[in-house]
Amino acid sequence: MIRFGDYFIVQLKRVLKLLPGILIMTVVVGLVVGAIGYAVVNSDSYKDQQMRYKLGIVGDNQDDMLTMCVNLLENNDDSRFMLDIIQFDDEELARAALRNGEVSAYVLITDKFVNSLNALSNDISLEYFATSGQRGITGVMMDELADIASELVVSSEKGLLALEEEMRNAGFPSEAINPQIDQLLLLYVGAMLARGDMAEFSELGLANGLTTPEYYSISLSLFFLLLMSFCSVSFFLGKKKATYQFITAKGLGAAWQILAEFLAYFLMNLFCVELILFFVRRLSKMRIIPSQNGKIIGDTAIIKSEINIIAVAILFSAMGFFIFELVTGVINKFLAAFILYIGMAYISGYFYPKSFFPDMLQRIGRILPTGVAFTYMEGLHRESFSSLVSSKMIAGEYISIPKYIFIIAIYVAVFVSGSIYIRGRKIRK
Amino acid sequence: MIEIKGVTKNYGKHQVLQGVSFTVKPGEIIGILGANGSGKSTLLSILAGLEQPNGGFFCIDGKDLLKDSKLRNRTLAYVPQENPLIEELNAWDNLRMWYSRGELDKELKNGMLKLLRIDEFLKVPVSKMSGGMKKRLTIGCAMKGGPKLMLLDEPTSALDMVCRNEIYDYFENFRSSGGSMIISTHELQEIELCNKCYILKNGVLHPYIYDGDIQHLIGILE
Numbered sequence: 001m002i003r004f005g006d007y008f009i010v011q012l013k014r015v016l017k018l019l020p021g022i023l024i025m026t027v028v029v030g031l032v033v034g035a036i037g038y039a040v041v042n043s044d045s046y047k048d049q050q051m052r053y054k055l056g057i058v059g060d061n062q063d064d065m066l067t068m069c070v071n072l073l074e075n076n077d078d079s080r081f082m083l084d085i086i087q088f089d090d091e092e093l094a095r096a097a098l099r100n101g102e103v104s105a106y107v108l109i110t111d112k113f114v115n116s117l118n119a120l121s122n123d124i125s126l127e128y129f130a131t132s133g134q135r136g137i138t139g140v141m142m143d144e145l146a147d148i149a150s151e152l153v154v155s156s157e158k159g160l161l162a163l164e165e166e167m168r169n170a171g172f173p174s175e176a177i178n179p180q181i182d183q184l185l186l187l188y189v190g191a192m193l194a195r196g197d198m199a200e201f202s203e204l205g206l207a208n209g210l211t212t213p214e215y216y217s218i219s220l221s222l223f224f225l226l227l228m229s230f231c232s233v234s235f236f237l238g239k240k241k242a243t244y245q246f247i248t249a250k251g252l253g254a255a256w257q258i259l260a261e262f263l264a265y266f267l268m269n270l271f272c273v274e275l276i277l278f279f280v281r282r283l284s285k286m287r288i289i290p291s292q293n294g295k296i297i298g299d300t301a302i303i304k305s306e307i308n309i310i311a312v313a314i315l316f317s318a319m320g321f322f323i324f325e326l327v328t329g330v331i332n333k334f335l336a337a338f339i340l341y342i343g344m345a346y347i348s349g350y351f352y353p354k355s356f357f358p359d360m361l362q363r364i365g366r367i368l369p370t371g372v373a374f375t376y377m378e379g380l381h382r383e384s385f386s387s388l389v390s391s392k393m394i395a396g397e398y399i400s401i402p403k404y405i406f407i408i409a410i411y412v413a414v415f416v417s418g419s420i421y422i423r424g425r426k427i428r429k
Numbered sequence: 430m431i432e433i434k435g436v437t438k439n440y441g442k443h444q445v446l447q448g449v450s451f452t453v454k455p456g457e458i459i460g461i462l463g464a465n466g467s468g469k470s471t472l473l474s475i476l477a478g479l480e481q482p483n484g485g486f487f488c489i490d491g492k493d494l495l496k497d498s499k500l501r502n503r504t505l506a507y508v509p510q511e512n513p514l515i516e517e518l519n520a521w522d523n524l525r526m527w528y529s530r531g532e533l534d535k536e537l538k539n540g541m542l543k544l545l546r547i548d549e550f551l552k553v554p555v556s557k558m559s560g561g562m563k564k565r566l567t568i569g570c571a572m573k574g575g576p577k578l579m580l581l582d583e584p585t586s587a588l589d590m591v592c593r594n595e596i597y598d599y600f601e602n603f604r605s606s607g608g609s610m611i612i613s614t615h616e617l618q619e620i621e622l623c624n625k626c627y628i629l630k631n632g633v634l635h636p637y638i639y640d641g642d643i644q645h646l647i648g649i650l651e
Contacts, residue, residue: 001499001502001503001574002526002527006525006526006527007526009525009526010515010518010522010523010525010526013517013518013522014515014517014518017517017518018517238515238516238517240511240512240513241511242509242510242511242512242513243513243514243515245474245477245479245507245509245513246507246508246509246513246567246570246571247513248477248478248479249477249478249479249502249505249507249571250502250507250527250571250573251498251499251502427479428474428479428480429480
């Protein structure tokens, strides 16, 4: 009788023999994915000049001051870019539109802000929310609002001077006009120009509160984990039906064979991932990787990574194992896995923000293993940062980590059971 | 006494085995002949527990091995036609899956593994072994636990004469120690080793006595 432990040890021995080649492949893939990540995070591709922005305005439609603000925004829309103004009655609608990509950003004009303007105290900031997918808009909006402020000041100054003229024409004495006009001018100019914070800018993130670097560092880390299946495909080469039958005839059935092989395969993948993480941390500490990028890769994306990554590693290992068990032939294995991974990664938003896709595709992408892994990582990210930043910065729905661990466990069980079924069929015929 | 009685196997409407029955005495070698696709490998797979039959018994000393998998695992050694060894590992590592270290040392010193001369290539990776070495190592692995019956699926196909003779020597040794064998074969040399032969044709097992007339045998198989 062959025991499970003996077969598992044999699989570990196989892993040791294959590991050098797998590690080299892993490092190469890691470098390629890392380079892509670096390029995406540091890209200037979101050129604001080339984009047409749709800006949401949230506030009371009936308010004169708000109407004036909207008009000013539209009228100041010069040749550098074009703004479409969409008004929303409440912030939830604006936030939903932002998530769905219907608007690039929205400005929250509260009653307090309007009242403060009316009272000329002007001590309340606008609240401006944007996704970082359109990073340029933040700077553009700052410039635009500065323009508006300047225009307001200039126009107001003209208005006040016109008022002075009218008062003179009406026969008011200079002693009565000058102090009042000067006071008005000083008050208005003081209110507008003394402010360094015309608006407060908040990034709601590319998807459910993730900024561009966070989003792509998670998606590319996950894509790297997916690609690791290619690196370790040699584990599945050279395995033969005769071996399965030979071992089954001595009492170790399909289920135990698969469990032993899967465990060894998973440990191999996990070892490679942890090794990569270790070096990323080391390079980050040595400042060979820029600290910001090092932080993104080493800490932000894979929070408490050594432990948290296990759930994703086991999910992707199980999926890879199932595909390689199902498909026969080296080239077929590569092709099937490659096409599936690229497709699933694309739909799950690894290459483009999910919000760019239609609703149906977003829903499908979310329930795929790749989507589940993404949401899990996203949830970890929020869990880790919720205590560090104000809740305002953490937009999007609540993600339950235990729920996603449970879903991952179900997927793993399905993939492993599927592999056992396939192995059983191979043994029988 | 080993008794195979009324074994049947269907794949859908196709009946591969129809009530296959025969007995094997201790020290006997049974040859199963048949054309390609006649069901020889299926019969051995059923006896080895890899496939479930649609009916029949496979008894040893009155106990049905089709129902008692633990007894079957102890009693049988199944040697598939293809090489079942793990290619990346050497002979030692392959054997360690089957034998404890102590058992291995003992067997290599003066046991069955010594007889198969496996000690001569312990450190050679399977990928660099000759066909004969692989077959000897496969038999060495399968024989763990001292089984009474060997099931061999075309054991010497694609082996050269020297390798074949080495394997046959081991078969003779096993037989002389009271072991029984059921061999699925096309090889005349193996047929000559057998005490009894059967031809499997259209799912039915027919007794056959080889008298040296190869043309007659070919005619029956066709």
